Amino acid sequence: MNGADATQTASWSTWREIPSVLTKPQHVRRTVIIALVVGTIFFAMNQLSAVLAGRATALVWFKAVLTFVTPFCVSNFGILSATHRRER
Numbered sequence: 001m002n003g004a005d006a007t008q009t010a011s012w013s014t015w016r017e018i019p020s021v022l023t024k025p026q027h028v029r030r031t032v033i034i035a036l037v038v039g040t041i042f043f044a045m046n047q048l049s050a051v052l053a054g055r056a057t058a059l060v061w062f063k064a065v066l067t068f069v070t071p072f073c074v075s076n077f078g079i080l081s082a083t084h085r086r087e088r
Helices: 002-007 015-022 025-046 050-051 059-081
Strands: none
Touching: 002 059, 015 059, 025 050, 025 059, 050 059
8 A cells, every 4th residue: 555545535325335434443442442431431430330339230341332432433423524525
């Protein structure tokens, strides 16, 4: 891959092009970092006390998973919003 390809912004105009945008290494790296940072903060605020107290039920663990999945989805939506190309 040459330098021009690495800096070229991926964009999409049809639903079929979305996976190629979201799987670009720089986008995956960014969304995973966001999910880990934001998810960790929210997990600590909302679920950590139950886990540390030994009261972590299946529902608590399900909420913990959603705590990380939600910022991952939101950051992917942001990438899609920023890279959408309207056809004329």
